[in-house]
Amino acid sequence: MSSSEFLVRERCAEADAMFIDRWSPRALNNEPISSEQMEIILEAARWAPSAYNEQPWRFVYSVTEQDRNLFVNTLVEMNQKWASNASVLLFIFAKKTFSHNNAPNRWALFDCGSAWVSIALQARKLGLYSHAMAGFVPEKVYEATGVSPEDYDIAIAVALGKRGDASELPADLLEREKPNGRKMIKELML
Numbered sequence: 650m651s652s653s654e655f656l657v658r659e660r661c662a663e664a665d666a667m668f669i670d671r672w673s674p675r676a677l678n679n680e681p682i683s684s685e686q687m688e689i690i691l692e693a694a695r696w697a698p699s700a701y702n703e704q705p706w707r708f709v710y711s712v713t714e715q716d717r718n719l720f721v722n723t724l725v726e727m728n729q730k731w732a733s734n735a736s737v738l739l740f741i742f743a744k745k746t747f748s749h750n751n752a753p754n755r756w757a758l759f760d761c762g763s764a765w766v767s768i769a770l771q772a773r774k775l776g777l778y779s780h781a782m783a784g785f786v787p788e789k790v791y792e793a794t795g796v797s798p799e800d801y802d803i804a805i806a807v808a809l810g811k812r813g814d815a816s817e818l819p820a821d822l823l824e825r826e827k828p829n830g831r832k833m834i835k836e837l838m839l
């Protein structure tokens with residue numbers, strides 16, 4: 650058995666506490682997030698770096714309960730079970746082409762990942778949590794948001810909210826409701 654099968658929450662060095670403080674709970678409560686807080690979260694994302702400073706990230710997020718319910722239905726069942734308690738469901742889309750020459754932008758999804766990390770860290774600074782989700786049905790996301798599949802890839806769905814009562818999670822999810830460990834630095838070296 651290789652050492653990488655043992656994931657531990659042991660630190661290799663003391664990075665800033667904000668990196669450890671970010672994790673992805675599933676127990677959320679649907680207390681509203683103010684429009685001011687959403688603006689701060691998106692402001693953080695806006696300053697992410699990107700190839701050619703293209704800023705390919707585009708956002709659609711739920712404002713009303715009706716939007717939220719519509720967006721919850723685009724998720725796979727396993728995610729619906731818990732993400733239906735998120736305060737906000739956000740999608741990050743990646744613009745497929747560069748604006749200056751219309752050429753395909755093969756870094757657009759990478760850049761959206763940078764934007765997501767900013768969202769996740771800024772959310773924690775506001776006392777909120779974010780949980781990224783790849784478990785969605787793309788056709789349903791395009792339909793629910795009205796975004797063009799020709800022009801935009803779906804980078805990720807994100808549940809945002811305050812922590813809820815973990816004991817209300819289904820048993821299989823309750824078991825997983827804790828921060829995950831990581832591989833050690835030496836395991837990441839090629």
Ligand SMILES: Cc1cc2nc3c(=O)[nH]c(=O)nc-3n(C[C@H](O)[C@H](O)[C@H](O)COP(=O)(O)O)c2cc1C
Nearest residue numbers: 671672673674728781782783784785805827828829
């Ligand atoms: C691209 C991406 C896709 C993910 N998709 C899902 C998902 O569909 N459902 C889910 O419950 N968690 C999902 N996660 C959460 C990861 O499982 C989680 O980030 C990982 O286990 C590390 O745990 P931590 O975020 O608590 O540190 C996703 C995370 C990322 C970055």
